[in-house]
Amino acid sequence: MSFHLFDTYQKKKVAFEPLTKGHVRMYNCGPTVYDYAHIGNFRAYIFADTLRRWLECSGYKVTQIMNITDVDDKTIKRALEEKKGLTDITKVYVDSFFEDLNTIHILPASHYPRATTHIDEMVELVQDLLERGFAYKTEDGSIYFRVSSFAEYGKLSGKKLEDLRIGERVSNDEYDSKDDVRDFALWKSWSERDGNVFWETPLGKGRPGWHIECSAMSMKYLGDVFDIHTGGVDNIFPHHENEIAQSRCGTDGDFSRYWAHCEYLLVEGKKMSKSLGNFYTLRDLTEKGYKARAIRYVLCATHYRSQLNFTMESLEAANNSLARIDDFRESWKNYPEGIIHAEVSGVLQRGDDQFTEAMNDDLNVSRALAALFTTIRELNALANDSKTSKADVSEIERYWNRWNHALGILEPFEAETATEIDDSWIQERIEARRDARAHKNWAEADRIRDELAAKNIELKDSADGTTWKFIG
RNA sequence: GGCGGCGUAGCCAAGUGGCUAAGGCGAAGGUCUGCAAAACCUUUAUUCGUCGGUUCGAAUCCGACCGCCGCCUCCA
Numbered sequence: 001m002s003f004h005l006f007d008t009y010q011k012k013k014v015a016f017e018p019l020t021k022g023h024v025r026m027y028n029c030g031p032t033v034y035d036y037a038h039i040g041n042f043r044a045y046i047f048a049d050t051l052r053r054w055l056e057c058s059g060y061k062v063t064q065i066m067n068i069t070d071v072d073d074k075t076i077k078r079a080l081e082e083k084k085g086l087t088d089i090t091k092v093y094v095d096s097f098f099e100d101l102n103t104i105h106i107l108p109a110s111h112y113p114r115a116t117t118h119i120d121e122m123v124e125l126v127q128d129l130l131e132r133g134f135a136y137k138t139e140d141g142s143i144y145f146r147v148s149s150f151a152e153y154g155k156l157s158g159k160k161l162e163d164l165r166i167g168e169r170v171s172n173d174e175y176d177s178k179d180d181v182r183d184f185a186l187w188k189s190w191s192e193r194d195g196n197v198f199w200e201t202p203l204g205k206g207r208p209g210w211h212i213e214c215s216a217m218s219m220k221y222l223g224d225v226f227d228i229h230t231g232g233v234d235n236i237f238p239h240h241e242n243e244i245a246q247s248r249c250g251t252d253g254d255f256s257r258y259w260a261h262c263e264y265l266l267v268e269g270k271k272m273s274k275s276l277g278n279f280y281t282l283r284d285l286t287e288k289g290y291k292a293r294a295i296r297y298v299l300c301a302t303h304y305r306s307q308l309n310f311t312m313e314s315l316e317a318a319n320n321s322l323a324r325i326d327d328f329r330e331s332w333k334n335y336p337e338g339i340i341h342a343e344v345s346g347v348l349q350r351g352d353d354q355f356t357e358a359m360n361d362d363l364n365v366s367r368a369l370a371a372l373f374t375t376i377r378e379l380n381a382l383a384n385d386s387k388t389s390k391a392d393v394s395e396i397e398r399y400w401n402r403w404n405h406a407l408g409i410l411e412p413f414e415a416e417t418a419t420e421i422d423d424s425w426i427q428e429r430i431e432a433r434r435d436a437r438a439h440k441n442w443a444e445a446d447r448i449r450d451e452l453a454a455k456n457i458e459l460k461d462s463a464d465g466t467t468w469k470f471i472g
Numbered sequence: 473g474g475c476g477g478c479g480u481a482g483c484c485a486a487g488u489g490g491c492u493a494a495g496g497c498g499a500a501g502g503u504c505u506g507c508a509a510a511a512c513c514u515u516u517a518u519u520c521g522u523c524g525g526u527u528c529g530a531a532u533c534c535g536a537c538c539g540c541c542g543c544c545u546c547c548a
Contacts, residue, residue: 030548032547037548043548047548069546073546074546074547157543158476158543159474182545183545184546185545185546210545210546211546231548232547233477233543234542234543235548236543237543237545238546239545239547242545261548263548266540269541270540271541271542301484301496302484302485302486305477306485307542308484309485311484313483313497313498314484316497317483317496317497318496318497320496320498321496321497323510324496324497324510327510328511358486366485366487366495367486367487367494369486369495369496370485370486370494371494371495372495374494374495377512380510381512381513384511440506445506445507446507446508458510460508460509460510461507461508
């Protein structure tokens with residue numbers, strides 16, 4: 001089948017067809033830079049990355065935009081708490097965000113627009129909404145979207161306006177000036193709580209509401225109508241619901257044509273929270289010695305619409321799975337000279353068909369991985385039977401590169417292969433062991449092997465000599 | 473109160489009406505090996521939270537119950 005994606009708006013899996021043949025325009029909700037991104041955030045970014053990767057594997061050109069929210073309640077609060085300027089705070093987390101993306105091998109988006117450099121676009125959109133009668137200004141100078149003016153409000157999240165329990169989670173006093181408590185802010189007039197964070201604009205002195213940046217920036221870079229908008233399920237309401245309202249009402253376009261949302265992540269079966277002590281940033285885990293590649297494996301191996309239970313045990317299991325992948329990849333080197341084997345082609349073709357079918361079915365990475373591991377097992381079996389040769393490697397590599405482009409975890413992440421141990425020392429030890437083995441001095445040979453094992457170096461003896469690798 | 477999701481082997485996790493319930497990790501046995509490692513082969517869920525129902529047939533549909541999770545104004 002062709003690529004199908006679960007569309008939150010239609011609440012079903014639908015065949016994906018971009019507006020422009022061969023070109024996909026996609027917007028991903030990105031980070032709010034008030035703290036280091038945690039692994040739950042990264043699940044959403046890896047989901048977006050996997051989607052982009054698979055679209056590319058399917059032959060599409062992808063224009064991918066990910067926003068960076070560098071002004072909002074949380075960033076301002078943080079800046080005031082630490083008595084620093086807003087950009088002093090956000091710069092730290094913007095930088096760390098890009099470092100983290102690199103660490104976990106997320107491919108760079110086409111652009112990462114920031115809220116603070118798109119104030120003009122937001123102001124224009126708010127002005128359009130005012131002119132068209134969908135927004136109103138209150139006495140304190142803030143501007144709100146009139147939810148009742150948009151008939152389709154609530155369709156994305158499946159909510160009925162009358163069912164919303166307004167004010168239960170947020171004190172009502174903030175919203176006293178609104179015509180309707182359900183209306184949301186497009187523009188917030190300056191108050192003392194904002195410190196020195198404000199813009200002087202035709203709308204007055206203040207700052208944008210949270211939702212407006214995504215509407216303004218997505219449409220600036222992708223047009224009034226574009227293909228896919230992604231985020232976490234927690235963005236469905238109110239964030240994306242509000243984006244749809246203000247974007248459709250402020251322009252003549254339909255805004256995003258498909259909506260894709262990634263489920264939550266649990267840690268050890270519980271919601272991640274600082275008080276439970278199960279709250280992890282990417283750097284928390286890498287500093288403890290867990291590999292970014294194993295983290296990526298765990299985060300992508302569960303279907304994106306299922307809740308994912310992240311555990312330290314699953315990280316260990318991922319490490320072992322990756323070792324299996326790497327051992328297979330290394331084994332090609334030892335294939336003998338020879339002819340091309342039709343059976344190898346058959347296994348690869350079958351594996352790719354299953355892989356493609358799985359990914360086309362709403363990015364079913366779990367099933368794609370099953371196809372990958374089945375292929376590995378079958379090729380290993382052929383290799384054991386002397387039914388593979390160096391001549392087969394280029395075809396294996398062709399498929400391997402395709403699968404790796406889709407998943408991003410098949411090749412080692414460079415930083416993790418770096419070694420602080422001197423290669424020549426390892427070679428010297430291996431030669432000493434070789435001599436011992438030649439004299440059948442097994443005790444000494446095993447002692448050297450243990451010595452290396454203590455440094456996480458695993459030896460492998462074969463007819464061609466001894467090779468080594470780092471484990472763990 | 474309203475709306476929604478989930479519960480599959482020791483662990484992780486696909487499958488959502490019909491051949492023998494994917495795959496990975498772990499465990500056990502075997503082949504290979506000086507011994508290992510890796511690889512391969514075999515075994516590891518007569519059963520899918522519980523109890524009912526619909527059906528020729530259900531892990532898959534319906535109902536009830538139990539347990540976990542989410543959204544309901546700034547959280548991916």
